[in-house]
Amino acid sequence: MSTKPQDILLGVDVPIDAGLQRAAGGPTQAIIDEVRASGLRGRGGAGFPTATKWQLAKDATGEAKFVVCNADEGEPGTFKDRVLLTERADLVFEGMALAGRAIGASQGIVYLRGEYRYLRAHLESVLSARRDRRVLGTAILGIPGFDFDIEIHMGAGAYVCGEETALIESLEGHRGEPRNRPPFPVNTGFFGQPTIVNNVETLALAARIVHRGGAWFAGFGTPASRGYKLFSVSGDCEKPGVYELPMGIKVMELLELVGGLHAKAVQVGGASGRCISRAEFDRSLCFEDLATGGAIMVIGPGRDMLRVAKNFLEFFVEESCGQCTPCRAGNVALLEGIELLIAGRCSMAHLHELKSLGETMRLTAKCGLGQSSPQAFLSIVEQFSDEVLGQQPRA
């Protein structure tokens, strides 16, 4: 593997607007082609190929098109987007402008997590500086017809509003509830118009890719997960923080880096991710193995795994939008099951039923929240069955 370049996202030599300068005047398809060559997949968690999304939106017909930057960053244990917005806002906005150029949108929207309100003034000043520099607004870089501006829309603290269709619903002024799919936002998104929703990191990377070329980015990472990725590392380790690492890095390597080798378990992907035990620490962090939006929670030897699972489920019971049955009531049933396990009073038959329920939730929930919320529970029950079943019966 080649050594890490100093100009990906958090390096010291990251130029601003180099991608825009390079591609703005050229054919719009070239932008998408460059992104496709990079193999970039969405950094918000699902890992959808970014170029494919852009192409679909480009080819879709609509009265207008929209680029939405998903800065809701609500996944417990994720804070990398905050760092980007704080230190690399220009890169994110550059990526949005390139996306707009690529799909034919002239309006961009940043959906900013409610708790990041304090960042708004900073972001607004970056935006207005960009307008002054003619890299935002009408006739960007003097290119006639390249009009693109960005607005910031505040979220209000609902985790589910990070889900792209709930986000759009919230943008339209409704209760943040996920929509029926198909069709997808690339065809019918914001106000029914073709819309791409991308993670902050995805957009920033796109800007770098357009500058340095797809092949450059594709030279890092693994065959199905190219490039570098930001990891938000938290929990029982010596050096928590945001790390920029190549895709495919082994859990063990990462733990070594952050001073967490003593870990008993690692929760990969935040509350909605899966929990792995030491036996799996040689697995890789990439879409073909342990897919993640970048949240790594290190769980030390002193932790009670049932309480870890309980903590996550309490989060989902609260954050479910309440629309669909499997998620609204299923998370409660799982939580009650965990309470039985903690009290040492859950029968094997009931545990079996709970696992099966988790599978039903994964299969039938309307959106990713309910589809992934049983994961932590299921993996903990599977990986730590001795601990889970070994509770002393209590009243």
Next chain:
Amino acid sequence: MNTPNYRRTQTQSRAPTSMQINPIPAAPSELGEHGQVEISIDGQQAKVPYGTTILDAARSIGIRIPTLCHHPDLCVAGVCRICVVEVAGQRNLQASCAYPITAPLQIQTHTRSVRTARRHILDLMLTNHYGECYACWRNRNCELQTLAEEYGVDWFRFGHVKEPIYAIDASSHAVVRDMNKCILCRRCVRTCIDLQEVGALEAIRRGADTVISTFADKPLGEVVCIGCGQCINRCPTGALQANDPTDEVWEAIDNPRKHVVVQTAPSPRAAIGECFGQAPGKALTGELNTALHFCGFDRVFDTNFAADLTIMEEATELLIRLRKALVDGENVALPQFTSCSPGWVKFLEHFYPEMIPHLSSAKSPQQMFGTIIKTYYAKVHGLDPSDVVTVALMPCSAKKFECNRPEMVDSGYKDVDFGLTTREMAAMIKEAGIDLPAMKPSGFDDPFGTATGSGVVFGATGGVMEAALRTAIELVTGDKVERLFQHADITPVRGMEGVRYAEVTIDRVGPVPELLRKHFTSFDFLLGQTLKVGIAHGTANAKKVVQDIKDGGKFASCHFIEFMACPGGCLGGGGQPIPTSPEIRAARAKAIYAEDRHAAVRKSHENPDVLKMYREFLTDGPCGEQAHHLLHTHYTPRGKFIV
């Protein structure tokens, strides 16, 4: 932000997009003009039009997929997830009601994982469903109960709520809400916003705390709810119910001092058989008369009599408004709006209070009848009005609100004591041990025994307009309406189109009939005029028409517009048997038009009992002094911001 409202041009619905299927991209040209997509469901091959949902495709080839949140009248929420199926190549199961087919698919509807999932979903619904079927009004007519049986629910796998969580909200005369039985399918929410465009209901809170509620969690009786009861008709469970006064009615019947009279409206008669297992579309008018006598009602009257009276008053009022506009040069509110649908009236009071002058001041047939019974009828029969109890069998829950309006006491007493829905009456009849369809038919009681077909068609959308036109045309032209419309069937105003428009040119005028001489010396001012009328049913459609009038559109030039709060008119009322669907409503409409066809008298102004009433009691005629006192009313501007 420059974000014009694209959505409104794409779909008509005001429901949030999360409660709809997004518009799909146009069919690719290689599918050809008819855009057929090949699919297989459970091994059966089929071709379906591009964009058909998996659910509809399955139904079209006779495969049943269970549903709960789906309803044929409503936009698609996709929230209960009971309808999931397996689609080859997809990681998750898909909600068949919300999945438009745009490419060839292989679908399986009852694999092991599908069956397990459905059972789990039912188990989960039951975890917080507090209700005992035998003590529930939806017992044996409940979609949740039926599915629980079909999927073999035999115990509460994930627990069961032990006591009620929510207080029952009985603040509204029309709708009682017991959220302990609610499964959050949101059909009521969609009914209220998508079908009716009222928006009184919405889900509040999140996650496990989610509950259907109102603005600021206020009691339903204090918000903009119009009482139409459409939400009740579409609720799959017993969570919603009309405010049921059956016990009080029985008490009155049991009280020997009370003289209990019941009036029956045409729509319940056309639908009540459904509560007894009959297919929709057969009226049981005569059978019902017999049954009600058996139940112990002292007299059974036909609301149609009062409908004819309403037509006389409303048509006269319209002619007076036209005279004022055309002859006297007065500034009168035109078009005149009908006022017999209390849900519509409350809708206007809330959302367009400034349009109240357009409302006909004529009371609805139910209220006219109540007044007449407690005045004229009581007098003629030497009854003390305070001992007369008036019950109205109506297809409607808003009628309950209407009879409780404080101004509805023109007889000196509460004009109508109790409004009963079709469903409540069916329950009373069952309680009395009567098998309604097996009853020997009998007639209505005098003195209001001859009602006309015009009264009957009140039950269907366009019916009031048809009845009014039959009478207005004949009164004005002095000639048979059959000259213009075969069999006096004014077909241009019939149908199920949500908004309709029709014109009739007055090509001759006759002498002013005796009854109207107080108001008119001649009808010459109408000669050559084109009478323009409009019809809207369902308040979402009503809203379109009112908005059009405000914008100076086509309906602004109308003279008379019929508005019904409920889709289909009264036959689709909020008190009608459950379930409801476009097909069921069409069948009821057929029954109603058949009854009109066979009526001996078909025009309100030819009803001998009505004419007698004007001769003997309301002697200064339609819209005269006495009529104004007893048969007309006034309205209350309410506004929509309720604090």
